[in-house]
Amino acid sequence: MGNFLTLVQRPDAASLTEVFARGCTAIRQLKNLTPTGEAVTAYAHAASFARRNGSGAPLVQDAAGNWLCVVGTWFHREGFASGAETKLLAAFLQHGAQALAQALSGFFVIVIGAVRSQTVYVITDLIGSRHAFMRVLPQGVALASSSLVLAKLAEAKPDALGIEEFIRTGVVYEDRSFYADVRKLEPASIYQFSEGKQIARNRYWSLSELTPNKYDGDEAVEAFSSAIIEGASRVGEITPRLLCDLTGGYDSRALAASFLSAGMDFETTVTGAPGRPDVVVAEQLSHITGKRHTPVDLSDAPVSFDKVQDALGLTDGEFDCVEYGLGVLPVHWRNAHEFDLSVNGSFGEVARGYWWELLLPRTGANEPLDARKVAAGRYVIDPNSPQLFDAAATTRLIEHFTAMIGRANAALSDKPNTLQMDNTYLQLRMHRWQGRIASATDQLRPCLSPFMLRPALEVMLQATPRIRQRSLLVRAMLQRLQPRLAAAPLEHGYPAEPFGLTNFHRFAPLVTSYGAKVWQKGWKILGRPVKAAGGVTRESARVQLWREAAVQDLLAPERMRLSEVLSADALKAFLTASQQASFPFEQQWCRVLSCEMALRAARS
Missing domain, CATH: 3.40.50.620 (HUPs)
Structure with missing residues (x-):
């Protein structure tokens, strides 16, 4: 499936019917989708939604009333895979959630309703790449594959830190979203929800369990x-x-x-x-x-x-x-x-060994990773407008990422620094950056x-x-x-083959391999006109989008929801400058536009 929505009922709260209908309406408005399968019980309501191309098995139920829906693509070690969701539900009922999670591989979120215990289980993939979110409401807990859908269920206060992360780096990290009470589900986890609240979360896989070297x-x-x-x-x-x-x-x-x-x-x-x-x-x-x-x-x-x-x-x-x-x-x-x-x-x-160049000359040493070096060298690196965030804010953001990396590697401090770097890259960067792109595309096909x-993955890491x-x-x-x-x-x-005496002459281009790439990237970051392959100079997307009335209305500082977390004067100065042909903060402008679109949609 491409999307799911599940609400777990509090026994002392009003019926979920109205808020569930509101969630389905939000998915229809945002994604132009209607449910392909539903399960309505006394303890939970659930719905599955196909991808845009119509693919994806709908929610399945057995005769006893147990149900299961999956977003993404999954494989079971006993040979069955996506398309065999009825068999997957049977495996859960026979072996339990822990054994099932250990037998799975892929890019997925699995949601299961167990009628006997009246519990909803959620299993996320190893890296948490297939995104899913939760929100606590007066009626119970809402779970969905979209943070924006959950934000539309009730008034959602912006999360200033998540928004700053996104505008500064292009990624929202850890369990944050644009909204203070909408949180992303963690990687490699088995969640249990009952009586309208989370009752357990168990981690079923971790790099700390691997054998380095x-x-x-x-x-x-x-x-x-x-x-x-x-x-x-x-x-x-x-x-x-x-x-x-x-x-x-x-x-x-x-x-x-x-x-x-x-x-x-x-x-x-x-x-x-x-x-x-x-x-x-x-x-x-x-x-x-x-x-x-x-x-x-x-x-x-x-x-x-x-x-x-x-x-x-x-x-x-x-x-x-x-x-x-x-x-x-x-x-x-x-x-x-x-x-x-x-x-x-x-x-x-x-x-x-991605990002391992930061470990030289101590690559592979059993010592704590230099978290601040990684924070400053790989995370807080994009051009930043001083109109939005001053130098002190940059220092604070580096310290924020330093602490975040430390939290991610808390159980690995006595392991090789290469494993710690891998963990940082997977649990922070790939989890929320690659996972966000892939989760979007998986809704298409x-x-x-x-x-x-x-x-x-385990061979590479070991x-x-x-x-x-x-x-x-x-x-x-x-x-x-x-x-x-x-x-x-x-x-x-x-060549892509190993270097040797018989082919060493073919590696001469290595000396100058990055020049043109660095040059093009530099112009892109600066927001300057870029020459297309045919030699024709084209305007940036920012310049072209500014001509549209809808964009001008959306980015009117006095009406922007971003002014709830950023200074209205700072936004005005930034956006006024961004209307010039040459503007050095192209990426940030696109992120401001994206964030404002989401915040407006959450309230509409």
């Missing part, structure tokens, strides 16, 4: 290769029509190698203008895979506020609606009916990253720093499984 050398390469082929096979078994991202980097190439090695049929796609490195390399790789390949070029697509508004219903405003509406949504929707599932290389970077399946640094694990895997893919150049010109 378990895999090294050929053993690591073999374990990783086996895990990703197994994952590709499981995905292929439930998906006859599979679309695979293919770009110029390592991770999508590793993904293609896994499906080729598993003997699965698939097609590939890349997004970008003709001549871009990603597009050129993907075309070359498609000749090696022998699979149908479709490039998508959005460089000439018109900018309109309607597209930005469409993104709000998918992202809750918690991801840049301009970026998603103009650059992500059109790509996925155009083939949402042609393919059963899209897969991408997210989480593949974990195999390559099913999407998944096979690298987040438990077997592959491999030694030696085999993961310099992308050696991925390079060796590619050379073992698909040597032709390994030998083909990456987007920067050097």
Whole structure:
């Protein structure tokens, strides 16, 4: 399914009927969806909603009145998977929630109503990537796949910290949302709700339970290769029509190698203008895979506020609606009916020791992670308008992230700093950033990253720093499984195979690989006009959107809901400056727009 709504009744409260109807109305207004399945009992009301392309099994019930609904894509270790929700409910009734959670892998939220105990169980995936939220109301507890839907159930006060995180970094962290009493459900957790309140939460998986440095050398390469082929096979078994991202980097190439090695049929796609490195390399790789390949070029697509508004219903405003509406949504929707599932290389970077450069020269040491260095070097890094947040606010935000990283790694302080960095990246960044994007796209059509399946993820996390640094694990895997893919150049010109005496001359492009990329990123951040692939200068989306009356009305400072948490004078100064062609805070403007859209929608 694409969305769910569940309300757990307080025994001494008024009926849930009215608030449940309000929630269904909110989903219809925001997402243009109506329930495909409902369960109405004395202790809870629940509804499931299909994806936009109509896919997803509806809520299922057995003869006794137990029910289950799932958003996302799941796999059970005994061989059944998405589409077998009745069997999943039977497994829960036979073995219980803990055993069921341990047997699952994927990108999902599972909601179960147990009639005997009159308890609602919620199971989240390992990283919490498939987003779900809760809100305590006078009538009981409301659960949904949308924070904005929960905010519309009753007046919702803005959460100043969550909003600042988003405007400054583009992500809302930990369990926060834009609203003080709407909280995100935690990763790898089993929640229990009864009599209108949360009665338990158990963590069923944690990096602290893993064995650092378990895999090294050929053993690591073999374990990783086996895990990703197994994952590709499981995905292929439930998906006859599979679309695979293919770009110029390592991770999508590793993904293609896994499906080729598993003997699965698939097609590939890349997004970008003709001549871009990603597009050129993907075309070359498609000749090696022998699979149908479709490039998508959005460089000439018109900018309109309607597209930005469409993104709000998918992202809750918690991801840049301009970026998603103009650059992500059109790509996925155009083939949402042609393919059963899209897969991408997210989480593949974990195999390559992502962000480990901050650990040098102590990489792999059993010592506490320098949380402040990570906070300042990877989280509080985007250009910031002093009109919105002064230098003192930046210092406070760095300290806030330092404390957040410390909380995330509290149980890992005696583990290698590489595992602590992995945990920080997964539990903070991927949990709320990648998860927000994927949760939005999964409402259009099913999407998944096979690298987040438990077997592959655990191998990557337990491999030694030696085999993961310099992308050696991925390079060796590619050379073992698909040597032709390994030998083909990456987007920067050097091959994806391991460095050696016989091929060292092919790594010369490594010296200058990042120049053009850094140059383009710099112009994007500064909000300057950017040259399209054909050499034509185009205006930024911000400049074009400012011409629309709806945007001018939304960003009138005296009427903005953001003025409840930010200074109205500061907003006015920021927004006045943002109407100029050259404006150095493009990202922040898009985030202000997204956040204001959400706050207004919550109250409408």
